[in-house]
Amino acid sequence: MRVDREELHRLIDQLPDSEVAPALRYLRYLRDLGEDPLLKKLMSASADDEPETEEEQAGAEQARKELQTGNVLTTEELERELGL
8 A cells, every 4th residue: 555655645746836736636536535524425426317308308409509608707707797
């Protein structure tokens, strides 16, 4: 086990600066996965197996079409529209 930790330390030292933050987030995630009962439960939950309703299918299709045509709002535009 010690050899694996030493290799992990070497790999971390070799990471480009741009990858340090994502690596840190992932390592924290791995650490917390073993201790957080809610996170463990969520990660082991089965996939949603209920079929989509016709209304949900229509909404998803409309959203895809709007995305393809560029009929979307930026975050800033949405915040303005919502008065945030």
